[in-house]
Amino acid sequence: MSKQETVLDVRDKPSLSKWITLSLQHLFAMFGATILVPFLTGLSPAVALVSSGLGTLAYILITKGRIPAYLGSSFAFIAPVGAAMSASGVPGAMVGSFFAGLVYGGVALLIRALGLKWIMKVLPPVVVGPVIMVIGLGLASTAIDMATTDPDGNYSLTYLLVALVTLGITIIATVFFRGFMSIVPILFGITCGYIFAWTQGIVDTSNIAAEWNNITSANGIGEFFGAIFQMPQFVIPFVDYGPLSVLSLEILLILVPVAFVTIAEHIGDQMVLSKVVGNNFLQKPGLHRSIAGDGIATIIASMLGGPPNTTYGENIGVLAITRVFSVFVVGGAAVFAILFGFIGIITDLIGAIPSAVMGGVSILLFGIIASSGLRMMIDNNIDLGEKRNLIISSVILVIGIGGASIKVGDNLEIAGVSLAAFIGVILNLALPGKEKGQGNGKMFQVEDDSNSDNSAA
Template structure:
């Protein structure tokens, strides 16, 4: 790799710190606020907790890893399941349940990091080989495809039910809103494909901006919340024991925790890619156990005050690769800016006015990219689908995950969808013959 403009522990000038920190904040902004928008949580609290989680990560990794933590897309479906879905206003029905699940995820990260510290990481690679992880990643994207298209094409309209005489919210196709989704999608594709500088690392944010401007022009944006909002506003905190009862159930745990099968693999992948970009071996120093613990503790603290689970962000790794500015001070600056921005009431109100169709348009691309990244993992790891073992594992995971298979024990206790598919994938990987060969290759 080329020499760094600013290496890991080099301090930028004040001007560099401000401009480069803003650049990193905007690189993650679109994705970080999109997750809470899709699951009915507060974008402000997601932004606040991304900054807090990033600072925690930097502290635990001894300021050696220039990574930014944002909202994790892998948990969109599990959050919706744990929280009981969305109400007619697009708010989470029971967000406290999702927060409890996210805290449990953070605890699991801590346990895994402790095991890695004591025993090394090869056992984890044996537990989570690409043939298990990649199809689960594809399930994450494809399982949300219907949600993205529905958001892009349809709007909620209040209609009176002729049988009951009661007003109900129903889905209705809208050409105007679908056009906003298509404009958003096209803009994001153009920025992603045709731009080769820093702009190419933030197609989600730029696509949303273009779609929002188009939506405002055609008159589907209501600016009333922005006018009514104050300049300074506290994010919508969700504190256990204050805003919801802290009640841990197996249903909540099984909806959220199995997804660490994917997110831990994603974390390892990001550390390897980031290490190549900055010419460091982060698996050895500060160690995978530290980076994973930083990710987990960031997720735990985020959930403790109402934010979604966190993950290191590929967008920000892309910014590092393009700018060659690796300074952790810049990442720290971006985290501080995110925290300050979350209290900017009018900006957060503006985020809330983004039309659902715009979010749907960007989600079409985003969820497709998630699914495609799973396919890319299979290709990059030379997974042989002439091998019936691989074919069986991938097939079962895909159909069970996308089909929404559920293992119901009681009316309130079930393992379903992506979580069940991930668990079954791990079990099949251990049960089917041929695994011994893969383990031997890994050891070599």
Template sequence: MTNIQTAKPILDVEEKPKLNQWLTLSLQHLFAMFGATVLVPMLVGLSPGTALLSSGLGTLAYLLITKGQIPAYLGSSFAFIAPIITATEIGGPQAAMLGAFFAGLAYGGVAMLIYKFGVNWLMRILPPVVVGPVIIVIGLSLAGTAVNMAMYENPLADPVDFVYSGTHITVALITLAITVIASIYFKKFFGLIPILVGITGGYIAALFAGLVNFQQVIDAPWFAVPDLYMPFVHYSPSFSWTAIAIMVPVAIVTLSEHTGHQMVVSKVVGRNFLEKPGLHRSILGDGVATVIASMIGGPPNTTYGENIGVLAITRIFSVFVIGGAAVLAIFFAFVGKVSALISSIPTPVMGGVSILLFGIIASSGLRMLIEANVDFSYKRNLIIASVIMIIGVGGAYVQFSESFILPGMALAAIVGIALNLILPGRIKEEESLFNENKAA
């Protein structure tokens, strides 16, 4: 891989920052991931403090497994939002953590296969024509959650009990507007944290609208242990295969997302991380981070594009800076008032941000199809994408037995993979991603 980094890095991967700069540089990465990382647990009913803790621990484990050679930060994965909600409805947060644990093990299995057989087989199973529509399904399946949070006083109530609130929708739209403005017009570092900017602006608007209750922040202690949902301690020994079936197939999408992130960070830094330390190590690191999160009650982790953006802008690639951000996240996880402040963010603020974020997830799937030049005049591609999207968006659950229920999104991914392997005429689209990396 040729070195495409035209400017010399300020700090290379193995270099340590000066002590008087280390804290500031690490805080940049903490702020870049903060908004999205705490948003996921708030949407699925988990503890934001636990999410920060699992994010920090998972990142440190990732750096260790990749031999300190890949500057990547791991935060809460948006791809698992709908599966966590579904698994929690079936068996509580412990069931969701059980499913996340096995999803992390699936990463480990894939890492072993890549180490043994190379990486091309993965793209034959997960070409853009399969992954793109699945990502679209993930975003669209969350649309109702975002709108309900933005419009109703109690979005978790039964739909017949929904009470429309003009104040809520106003605050949500203000939050959405601020987030959009920050995304389009803010530059450099502040352009990387539009979610955090939007949540802050929406929080101020909610404060003036009388929707914020500071009492929980005042009452919260400075030191507090995050809420832990440990599946093997707080869950029945009889595993919920339904929760496992709901969570594990999502790894199909996140594995593709992970591979794409590794290609991008390789280009930014000017090294081929897919070869050294190897894609198998980075995927294993991602899987171990998800296992760690599941063991303490945090959402599954994934590498963050926001932090890759920080690398590109600052040209500071030091893994010591990334590690510093992870340590800071762990520290803030035990500051009770921080967790209480996050929990005090009103629902319409989160709904306003989610409208944009979930839409971006769906649009990212569309972008993948465009960038991979998937030709929809070719009937094979049209059939695969159409079946995935209709099954994924239209099917809430598919019950195979009393104890085995598969969500529509997971079934859509499985059917899409099967169609891609069975239908005749597989052509150049399925190998375009790795051909591009090989050429680089």
């Protein structure tokens, strides 16, 4: 793509009016998916918004303001965070997420020192593709439960109707919308599903009404702002809990391995982003910086009680359509996200969304995640006619989707995505013919020059 097509380049600063409008576009693009993750895991949507905004600003700083990427809640961590919360509550999930962020930092240091080829040996497409499929398909039952079950745990035809209407609207928006609207089908689907759910009488608006009453009945500016802005429910280490008291090997084994999968996804996002913008971000400012930025964003989220963060494909789509690559615009979206996290009525609006609406959207989203894993294998020409590839992918899928686990005593369990990824890596390293699992190598097809990486530091 030629530079002549660029409306605003990476370092260009728009006028204030355009700045606000363009930043709000990015906010809307990430909003639906970012709030869905805490909704599914039981974390605070307000904290997720704040941590995504702070994480994005940290990412921009670490990458020297050279990569226009927005970071939001990671779908890959939904099941692991849920499992960690079942074992040790929110503190346990946050401690595990913190160490997952440290893994990013370790990988960033290795890439800076050694380049990229070693990643290809550890995480080839024949491993990463099936693991991504496990992430999506492993959440399928969650989506169906949300779409069919009322708050009392009973099957509800009304909830199913709302879910199907939400799903249908989201599909129509995804297929037929053009321009910017094609980037926000999730938000559009949730909004329309929300309205339809209200007509079916399954939306509890009591908190919204109470919040609105507080705002409209406020006396004076101070009371007015006090009614609008509220402190999110942060969960802060050493204040709300002692990290060492919840740290366990089980928590680490649940969450840390997932970081390697999201790192592979991150590299793919960076390649796409490089093509869209016309700059090789893997070399300058360097993949080690962008991965470190993801890691710091995840660590920030873990220190506040939010879900782990990752770069968002939705926002890359906004860049491709608008040709506005300014990091100032992305940074403005991050500031708006932080601001929205402190507005109480927005939190109440999100909290009132029925599970059926989120279930309808999730049916599509989780399926897309699984399909993207399949697409990774196809794009890289992974030949399942080769016995080693067939064995590796088959074992990963059945172990991950089947819910296999390894239990040691009463306090240690490795299960789900983590176990599937771990066994996939072991099989790939142990079986002969490793080059067959790499396909055409497109997944990491960049100039592997660690010296240029170092010079960019």
